[in-house]
Amino acid sequence: MPLDDLQALLRAGLPDDALVTDPDVAASYAHDMAGFCAAGTPAAVVLPRTVEQVQHVMRTATALRVPVVPQGARTGLSGAANATDGCIVVSLTRMDRILDISPVDRVAVVEPGVVNAVLSRAVAEHGLFYPPDPSSWETCTIGGNIGTASGGLCCVKYGVTAEYVIGLDVVLADGRLLRTGRRTAKGVAGYDLTRLFVGSEGSLGIVVRAVLALKPAPPVQLALAAEFPSTAAACAAVCAIMERGHAPSLLELMDRTTLRAVNAMARMGLPETTEALLLAAFDTPDPAADLAALGAVCTEFGATEVVPADDPAESELLLKARRLSLTALEAVKSATMIDDVCVPRSKLAAMIDGTAAIAEKHDLTIGVCAHAGDGNTHPVVCFDAADADESRRARESFDEIMALGLELGGTITGEHGVGVLKKEWLARELGPVGLEMQRGVKAAFDPLGILNPGKLF
Incomplete structure (x- = not known):
């Protein structure tokens, strides 16, 4: 179908400001923050404000067999939000209302464009807490968090996004509206379709409303930093901390490469001679006592220095280094x-x-920061994109890191998703039977294959 005809059919069910057809503006929606991921040119970008507008887009797309790529804030790191040639991009950032916060039911009902930090601050006013906190929490949206099953710094104690999504409204490929899950404290009626959509990267439907479980707000946390002469010593301490039943609200690790990068960018005076820095925090009624006990474990396993914070402000200063890790490595x-x-x-x-x-082996700078408490590592390969040989070595090292993870009994993604970047690796992790079953699920929800094609598999 000619481009003008597609745009005219979309415009028939949308307000004027909801449809972007200018090629230069549309091109700005072509990709997320991932490197090495191909992105196409969208035919149109739709910025809906209502469920009905999303349904109109999907009915049009189904009738015309046009691919649709759902997007949030495009802070993702796997290419899952990248456009394909001729697609309709559906950017959900304008669907940003918090519809309900219930202290009694301990739930929030939100649209997908609500920013994670905005929700967190809103529920805090009711004495409540929404735990998932990706590093991009000031800009990423709840819809994107659901699409990639995001994690964050506090996952070690509170878990990931999937554990807090208890109900969804989803516009299916043909424009029908599906409601899954509940807002009750318990519920086991039928298959758990809610969990199926969490982490599906927009390939099964478009989330237009979410019911999220909340927790009572915990006490303000206190943190400590422990320096180690080797990563082996730091990781041994992590294993002992978990084995002995400690329950930190945060347990993060930075290697020496990352420490140097943060120092170079922020002049924080971090100990560049140490091989690993472990950061821990507690949000318990007596965090100082818990920190002291955890600090003793660190000392037992070879920490050369343990520095506990005396107050929340000092704790935030300690944690600032971890929050700057990715930005600092990107500057290398x-x-x-x-x-x-x-x-x-x-x-x-x-x-x-x-x-x-x-x-x-590849003569590259690769810094590692990790959610040590749950084994989720973030190796960051730094390279010169203009240097063809260095780019090749970067890609090879990336693949070798993923192969190492699988060899150690791990997974190719803990919280960023598969997208375009890790498609071939998903097949290796799942195996042929697992991949066949996943494709069968995809076909049941999206028989024409128009929802975020080319992602996952």
């Missing part, structure tokens, strides 16, 4: 590839040391 070279390999906690040291060996 003109481009980065951010991996997201999660391994069993018992294999964390092997994963980090193996990544260092891969960096040395």
